[in-house]
Ligand SMILES: [Zn+2]
């Protein structure tokens with residue numbers, strides 16, 4: 001299956017207009033998606049329905065999030081197209097991280113609701129955390145708050161070429 005991601009500004013403004021209705025208290029993901037400042041916002045890739053960005057408060061080097069543009073807190077509310085692209089970007093991001101950082105493994109997943117540890121509970125997003133032999137023992141849940149000192153900008157610049165349209169969208 002060939003899946004082409006097409007930059008569609010009309011679609012983006014439609015989604016962002018929709019978000020303004022749903023997102024009343026300045027959601028971080030909605031703000032970042034609407035800004036035209038992907039470098040400072042650590043956005044690695046923009047698809048049609050979802051985008052990929054580095055976590056500013058990573059658990060490990062290369063900790064990413066895959067986020068739909070739509071401000072929704074429930075997977076069931078996502079359109080099927082958006083859901084499929086979200087999952088596509090999820091697995092392709094893992095491939096990119098594998099190649100870019102030679103990670104030995106990954107933790108990936110979603111926290112739904114504050115009870116489950118979601119830091120931004122109102123806007124769905126998946127986490128991907130690269131793991132290396134001996135980095136630390138076991139991470140039972142993918143949390144939001146562990147701050148790890150590192151050079152985010154260097155990581156971003158290293159990863160960016162790996163997150164090309166070819167790699168993220170071709171079959
Ligand atoms: Zn939002």
Ligand SMILES: [Zn+2]
Pocket residue numbers: 111118119120125127143144
């Ligand atoms: Zn989160």
